[in-house]
Amino acid sequence: MNMVVTQSDGIALMLLEGRFDAYEAPRMSAWLDENIHAEQCRLVINVRMVTFIDSTALASLVKGMKRCREHGGNLAICELDKPVRIIFELTRLDKAFLIVDTQEEALHALSK
Amino acid sequence: MHFQSKGGTLLERLLIARRVELSRLAEYWHTLGASAFGILEADEVVAEWAWPAPVVTERLVSRYTISYPGGALRLFVSSSSSSPEHQPRLETDAVLVRELLRLEYELSVMTDELVQKQDQMLALYDLTRALRSEVGVEGIMQIIVQEASRILQSGGSFCRLVSPDHLVQHPAGRLPAAHVRAWCEQVMTQRSRLLLEAGAAPDVEGLLSVPVWMEGEVRAILGVFDRADGFKSPDIRLLQAIAELVGSKLEHAMMYERTLAQERINTEMTLARQLQGLLLPDKQPSVPGLDIFAAMYPAFQVGGDFYDWLNTPDSFTFMVGDVAGKGVAAAMMMAMIRSALRSVARFGFALMTPEDILEQTCEDVYDDFTRVSTFTTVFVGQYDPRHGRLVYANAGQSPIMFGRPGEPARLLEADAPALGVLPNSLSRNASLPMQPGDVLVVATDGLPEAENAAEERFGYDRLLALVEQHRHLPAADIAAQLYAAVSAFEDNRRQHDDRTLLVIKCLPHRRAATVTEAAEPDDVEGMLLD
Numbered sequence: 001m002n003m004v005v006t007q008s009d010g011i012a013l014m015l016l017e018g019r020f021d022a023y024e025a026p027r028m029s030a031w032l033d034e035n036i037h038a039e040q041c042r043l044v045i046n047v048r049m050v051t052f053i054d055s056t057a058l059a060s061l062v063k064g065m066k067r068c069r070e071h072g073g074n075l076a077i078c079e080l081d082k083p084v085r086i087i088f089e090l091t092r093l094d095k096a097f098l099i100v101d102t103q104e105e106a107l108h109a110l111s112k
Numbered sequence: 113m114h115f116q117s118k119g120g121t122l123l124e125r126l127l128i129a130r131r132v133e134l135s136r137l138a139e140y141w142h143t144l145g146a147s148a149f150g151i152l153e154a155d156e157v158v159a160e161w162a163w164p165a166p167v168v169t170e171r172l173v174s175r176y177t178i179s180y181p182g183g184a185l186r187l188f189v190s191s192s193s194s195s196p197e198h199q200p201r202l203e204t205d206a207v208l209v210r211e212l213l214r215l216e217y218e219l220s221v222m223t224d225e226l227v228q229k230q231d232q233m234l235a236l237y238d239l240t241r242a243l244r245s246e247v248g249v250e251g252i253m254q255i256i257v258q259e260a261s262r263i264l265q266s267g268g269s270f271c272r273l274v275s276p277d278h279l280v281q282h283p284a285g286r287l288p289a290a291h292v293r294a295w296c297e298q299v300m301t302q303r304s305r306l307l308l309e310a311g312a313a314p315d316v317e318g319l320l321s322v323p324v325w326m327e328g329e330v331r332a333i334l335g336v337f338d339r340a341d342g343f344k345s346p347d348i349r350l351l352q353a354i355a356e357l358v359g360s361k362l363e364h365a366m367m368y369e370r371t372l373a374q375e376r377i378n379t380e381m382t383l384a385r386q387l388q389g390l391l392l393p394d395k396q397p398s399v400p401g402l403d404i405f406a407a408m409y410p411a412f413q414v415g416g417d418f419y420d421w422l423n424t425p426d427s428f429t430f431m432v433g434d435v436a437g438k439g440v441a442a443a444m445m446m447a448m449i450r451s452a453l454r455s456v457a458r459f460g461f462a463l464m465t466p467e468d469i470l471e472q473t474c475e476d477v478y479d480d481f482t483r484v485s486t487f488t489t490v491f492v493g494q495y496d497p498r499h500g501r502l503v504y505a506n507a508g509q510s511p512i513m514f515g516r517p518g519e520p521a522r523l524l525e526a527d528a529p530a531l532g533v534l535p536n537s538l539s540r541n542a543s544l545p546m547q548p549g550d551v552l553v554v555a556t557d558g559l560p561e562a563e564n565a566a567e568e569r570f571g572y573d574r575l576l577a578l579v580e581q582h583r584h585l586p587a588a589d590i591a592a593q594l595y596a597a598v599s600a601f602e603d604n605r606r607q608h609d610d611r612t613l614l615v616i617k618c619l620p621h622r623r624a625a626t627v628t629e630a631a632e633p634d635d636v637e638g639m640l641l642d
Contacts, residue, residue: 022438029485054609055489055557059436062533063485083569089525090510091489095538096529 011042011110017049022056029060041073044106048079076106122182126216127159141189148190167192176206180213228346235263249365256358257282267338272296274331296333299323318342324355326363384414384443399428400497405587406614416442417556417610422457429457432554432614433490449488452476466492466505467541474537481532489530491554500546505539507531513579517549521579546618551583558609562602570601587615
């Protein structure tokens with residue numbers, strides 16, 4: 001899985017590409033540990049190019065959401081393609097995460 | 113013999129080695145009336161045999177030049193009266209001396225090489241002995257750097273393993289790691305030695321670094337640095353010999369550690385699987401009016417699936433869940449969530465509905481699940497045999513499939529995320545009257561996520577179609593058909609996640625005996641009703 005992180009007005013914007021599974025989750029988890037803190041607690045994850053996501057990967061996203069909220073920020077997930085959207089809907093994680101259609105909406109939602 | 117030392121140690125060594133023959137020549141010239149005989153290098157006397165002589169008239173110098181690796185020499189003779197035959201005689205002697213020195217030089221080179229070889233063999237023998245009892249990669253690298261420094265008489269040394277990237281220095285921390293890595297990159301790129309003179313690199317007084325080959329690849333780099341007289345050809349050969357030994361030793365050590373790590377994983381997996389197996393009920397439940405079959409088909413790496421039930425005369429409470437994660441960690445969290453669910457369901461069994469059980473369990477486990485960054489999906493169902501009614505609550509579990517005669521099979525979707533995601537459970541009770549022929553299949557995501565060689569997933573539609581197709585079969589057969597279809601789909605590929613199936617089939621009413629008739633002592637699982 002490719003992971004590219006940029007910054008947009010104080011919001012971290014992460015673009016993921018490929019298969020996001022139990023083998024990749026530790027990398028995400030380590031990134032969150034290192035980069036999400038009081039000064040950086042707003043994160044947008046664009047999953048447009050994610051082809052597969054498993055429960056361990058979802059657990060790392062839940063961790064990210066909790067860390068962001070703990071520091072007063074939030075995590076938004078955007079551009080879910082159908083297979084990934086189905087997983088979020090069936091597991092009802094769409095009730096827990098801030099999920100929006102476009103990256104712009106995600107950035108806008110977190111900039112409030 | 114008298115030497116004018118010019119610091120030419122090679123010449124001195126050669127002349128001393130042949131002093132007997134040279135003295136004889138000198139004696140002969142003395143008998144011819146010479147007062148001195150000797151050797152010149154660029155008009156300077158480097159060796160001389162002299163006898164007292166009242167009058168010195170002339171010095172005869174050979175025209176023939178005696179070449180040796182350090183320069184060129186001529187012979188001279190001093191005498192009061194030279195005769196015409198002295199000059200040709202001197203030329204002949206010069207040729208003779210040249211031959212003597214050449215032979216001596218060749219002998220000296222051969223001896224040096226022999227001594228060096230012996231030193232190298234002794235050094236390598238010492239190194240082999242030092243390494244004999246060490247089997248770990250780290251330990252070997254520590255010994256190598258210490259011994260390389262000692263053998264090559266250098267101030268320091270380093271050994272870097274390429275993958276996994278690991279650098280060991282002697283003395284520890286002597287050089288900035290970035291400098292060492294830069295040299296290593298050069299050696300790796302050029303796939304050959306790197307030799308730097310004193311002053312050519314910062315921080316070190318001379319450096320010699322060689323590649324360490326393993327399985328045809330440069331997998332490590334060995335280097336020595338800091339030696340006042342610099343590193344020469346014999347040092348290169350010696351370090352290369354050490355590198356060869358290191359390569360073979362490290363290769364074995366890495367293979368050993370890989371085997372050990374694999375063994376450790378296997379042991380861990382066996383433990384996790386045993387733990388998981390111990391936590392599952394060891395027999396199928398017996399509930400009036402229902403045909404029930406439950407099974408978990410574990411993946412190689414334990415995936416965190418679990419199921420459990422509490423069976424009382426008044427209700428049959430069952431749960432199926434999946435802890436996110438793998439291995440021992442997942443198995444341990446599974447044990448925890450199972451205990452929490454059981455304890456909530458057991459002590460409040462008469463009052464607790466599925467949503468209450470999830471709510472209370474969520475409160476109990478949320479902090480622990482947050483600490484270890486995981487969550488668990490859980491489906492809790494409660495069947496009332498008196499009224500043939502199922503009440504359930506679902507925290508993120510899927511797929512749950514329901515088939516009824518005459519209707520297409522459908523998914524019963526979760527209404528809330530998994531436990532551990534949010535501080536409170538959002539899951540609410542749903543009610544489902546069970547009629548004869550109805551089939552409820554509670555499964556985990558290992559089934560729909562099974563992949564074939566083309567990385568196509570089995571998916572929900574195929575599962576629903578199978579439920580519809582095999583609904584008429586007994587519960588155990590429905591489970592067998594589903595599992596077999598998924599296995600056939602992935603065509604012997606390794607199963608990546610646990611697969612759990614709990615199939616409940618509602619029997620025709622005539623078989624639905626009263627609770628008191630059906631509930632045998634064996635059916636009361638885990639309940640301390642006394």
